[in-house]
Amino acid sequence: MNVLNFVNAFFSDGAHWHGYDGIPTRLVEHVQYTLMALGLAAAIGLPVGLLTGHTGRGGNAVAFVATAARALPSFGLLVLIAVVVGIGLLPVMIPLVVLAVPPILVTTYEAVRSLDPAPVDAARGMGMTETGILFRVELPVALPLVLSGLRSAAIQVVSTATIAAYVSLGGLGRYIIDGLYQRDYEKVVGGAALVALLALVTLAVFWAAGRFVVSPGVRRR
Amino acid sequence: MNGFFDIPSDLDNTYFGLIGLHLREALLPVLAGLLAALPLAQLCVRFRWLYPPVLGVTTVFYAIPSLAVFVVLIDYTGQTELTVMIPLAVYSLVVLVPAIVDGVRSVPEETLAASTAMGFGPVRRYLQVQLPIAVPAILAGLRVAVASSISLVSVGALIGNQGALGNLLADAQKYGRPELAVNSVLTTAVLAILCDAVLVLVRNLLTPWMPRGRRQRPKEAAARPEPQEAAAK
Amino acid sequence: MDSVTKRYPDGTVAVDRLSLEIPDRSITVLVGPSGCGKTTTLRMINRMVEPSEGTILLDGEDLQRQPVTTLRRSMGYVIQNAGLFQHRTILDNIATVPRMLGRGKQKSRERAAELMERVGLDASLAKRYPYQLSGGQQQRVGVARALAADPPVLLMDEPFSAVDPVVRKGLQDELLRIQDELGKTIVFVTHDIDEAIKLGTMVAVMRTGGRLAQFAPPAELLSDPADAFVEDFLGADRGIRRLSFFSSAGLELTRGPVVRADAGAERLAAADGAPHLLVTDADGRPLGWAEPRGLSAGDLAAGPLLSCGRPFVPGTDSLRAALDCAVLSPTGWAVAVDADGRVIGVVSQQTIGEAIRSAHGAGSPGDERTAEEPADVTKVAP
Structure with missing residues (x-):
């Protein structure tokens, strides 16, 4: 199958492993974009989701923001911002953050809101402060779902961060965009394979994080 | 903004023609994805061991950038709408399978037992009990699939004007007309929101039994059975 | 509790001008049909619900004067289904309040282990998680958790409603035994009149609309129900049940046959x-x-x-x-x-x-539990 041949050819070409267009450089760039966008999205989505979930208020606002953010096309946003403010990191970060906020926000909100109310009632009755309830009772139990929201956001960002190359930045998208213009399918397929690999690594990282931070009492084993 | 709706002639289409094209390129793949996802999800419900590997494989598919798939597919299907629609169908499938599996699995054990006791066969039980109860979860998956599909069609612009409204983005750069990019983004967003509203309406029509407005917190069963896992561990 | 009223913004009155004097170091049971405001009354004592009118005094001091978290930490709270923290071990669940009060981790855990024994839980369960316990065991953990900081007051909201009758009887007996040892002031909410009569030193029967129907020791309740509502609520065999409060000591026995x-x-x-x-x-x-x-x-x-x-x-x-x-x-x-x-x-x-x-x-029966009631019933309310 020629896709596999492309992958093989791509990775066995020594030139792809060195220099500013080498795989290590592009990989690091890609991871940087991903982490930055995910961090920004988490900084917005987690606190808002936790707070609205805890109070049970603002559910409609959360749903509205998520719907609106999902409706905005990432690629369109990228081109629009690039056309208006010029190329740079901003046109890349805005679409990626817009992409990552809805899954984080919605799952966090749902995770906290749908918790069994009895332990929360017990904690309040014991004299725990509201902050204490949120962080020591609700969050630990909601954590698996919260992580799953972060995970799906991360996968989408890893995949979509390729658009950075369209506005002259680096990352693994470089191979795909350059391959497209140079009619070099080997490069396109190689870049796509690297992105898929990165997605697998992301899954593994979240799986490990789940094992590490989620209490065995919540995991039920 | 002057010339906001002034579509460049190289697109060979009108504003509303682009909208129709965009909807077709976005929604047909979702439909195909849904038709493929239903049997696949049912298999995953029936054979539990199948679910994790299916989930893993589909997630990796989901992570492959659409542009890369477009480029590779050009060799087989040319610079056509089909090239854009194939990956979108796969993405829809990936979103819908877990939504359907979780939805069908969320049907309470007692409800299933009751319907079996009433004499439902497996097929009738699936169509008349499990699927209707799973509707809210499936519709939630469809909402995500439709939104992302509508958004991704635009990327088709990069493989030779196959992105419907996305083609306006390319022209915005080509002719230096930012208002075309604004038009593209806004129209796409409005389309996505309208489709979402339609899906919410459909859900409300299909699930008249669901309490409207604020949903109740799920309440734990009053009495817990003796845990069986405790002894086995 | 002096003329306490809880009115919700939508106009519903949950509790209507309720005045109660809850005796120290004994079990007071609030009982009534669902929606009679008994749980609301209980939750006003630890200010989970704030009264709209009236005052609640604890040892002569207005509850409103204390910060709400301090107040709650000084009262044990047990609810239906226990409400355990599923991400913490049994031992850490019980140690929650002592830890909040700033006692050391080691000390809190020692105290928790001591309480597990007191409520009849095997020490081997300490490292388990709540999902590994049966409903009855979970409820014991709930009681132990409420007792952990040795609070003088214990609030119990239908704690035994969700367990099966056999387990419930065991838990009730256990509670009476623990109460004999510790002498807490317990306010206990239930919809089960049998439970009320079994556990209560004093029983407050409430009726729909949040009004007090009768406040009396259980034997008096059975012999002199205040009105038709209380009589009806007690059930048809109250005459037989009342006999529980008479001793069989005075019976004339014969050895003839x-x-x-x-x-x-x-x-x-x-x-x-x-x-x-x-x-x-x-x-x-x-x-x-x-x-x-x-x-x-x-x-x-x-x-x-x-x-x-x-x-x-x-x-x-x-x-x-x-x-x-x-x-x-x-x-x-x-x-x-x-x-x-x-x-x-x-x-x-x-x-x-x-x-x-x-x-x-x-007239008044020779009830054993009434006889044990402390003479110095200190006033909880004026």
Whole structure:
């Protein structure tokens, strides 16, 4: 199958492993974009989701923001911002953050809101402060779902961060965009394979994080 | 903004023609994805061991950038709408399978037992009990699939004007007309929101039994059975 | 609790001008049908619900004066389904409040282990997680958690409603035992009138609309229901249940029909005229009832014997237990034994009936738990 041949050819070409267009450089760039966008999205989505979930208020606002953010096309946003403010990191970060906020926000909100109310009632009755309830009772139990929201956001960002190359930045998208213009399918397929690999690594990282931070009492084993 | 709706002639289409094209390129793949996802999800419900590997494989598919798939597919299907629609169908499938599996699995054990006791066969039980109860979860998956599909069609612009409204983005750069990019983004967003509203309406029509407005917190069963896992561990 | 009212913004009145004086170091039960405001009343005591009008005083001090978290940490709180923290081990669940109060981790855990033992939980469960426990065990953890900081007040909101009847009875007995040892001021909410009568030193019956129908010790509730609502709520057999509060100590026992299996002819002759004879073994333990006719001396145990059923212990068991023995007995006579199970006499249904009539005539019953009630009932409310 020629896709596999492309992958093989791509990775066995020594030139792809060195220099500013080498795989290590592009990989690091890609991871940087991903982490930055995910961090920004988490900084917005987690606190808002936790707070609205805890109070049970603002559910409609959360749903509205998520719907609106999902409706905005990432690629369109990228081109629009690039056309208006010029190329740079901003046109890349805005679409990626817009992409990552809805899954984080919605799952966090749902995770906290749908918790069994009895332990929360017990904690309040014991004299725990509201902050204490949120962080020591609700969050630990909601954590698996919260992580799953972060995970799906991360996968989408890893995949979509390729658009950075369209506005002259680096990352693994470089191979795909350059391959497209140079009619070099080997490069396109190689870049796509690297992105898929990165997605697998992301899954593994979240799986490990789940094992590490989620209490065995919540995991039920 | 002057010339906001002034579509460049190289697109060979009108504003509303682009909208129709965009909807077709976005929604047909979702439909195909849904038709493929239903049997696949049912298999995953029936054979539990199948679910994790299916989930893993589909997630990796989901992570492959659409542009890369477009480029590779050009060799087989040319610079056509089909090239854009194939990956979108796969993405829809990936979103819908877990939504359907979780939805069908969320049907309470007692409800299933009751319907079996009433004499439902497996097929009738699936169509008349499990699927209707799973509707809210499936519709939630469809909402995500439709939104992302509508958004991704635009990327088709990069493989030779196959992105419907996305083609306006390319022209915005080509002719230096930012208002075309604004038009593209806004129209796409409005389309996505309208489709979402339609899906919410459909859900409300299909699930008249669901309490409207604020949903109740799920309440734990009053009495817990003796845990069986405790002894086995 | 002085004329406390809770009115919700939509106009519903959950609790209506309720005044209650909750006695120190005893169990006060709030009971009533669903929606009568009993849970709201309880939750106003730890300010999970703020009263719209009226004041609640604890040892003469207004609850509103304290910061709400300090107040709650000084009161144990137990709810239905326990509400355990599923991400923490049993030991850490119980140690929650001591840890919040800033006691050291080690110290809190030692205290938690001590409490596990007190509520009858095996130490091997300490490292388990809540999902690995049965409903009854979880509820014990809930009680232990509430007791962890040794609060003077314990609030219990239908704590035993979600467990099956057998487990519930065990938990109730356990609670009474713990209360005997610790002497907390317990406010207990239930919709089960039997539970209220079993556990309560004082019982407050509430009616829909959040009004107090009657506040009295359980025996008084059964003998003198304030109105038709309370009478109806108590159920049809309140007369029988009230007998639980009369001691069987005063029953006149007779040894006439009691014979040992190896009794001689003259002993049989002495018992002549009795319709049945209770045959005992050499140690005086009951074997069964025998028909006197056709019996020959020396081998009473060889003949056909009717079961004598479960005996009662005068003084320990109530009149209700004695009556129950008599009703279940094939001969209509109840068998009385001492603490070692030796027969001390028998008593007929008729004699028990007379005892019931004279007890009712005497007015207040000789309730054991009422007698134990501390004399210095300090006031919780003015």
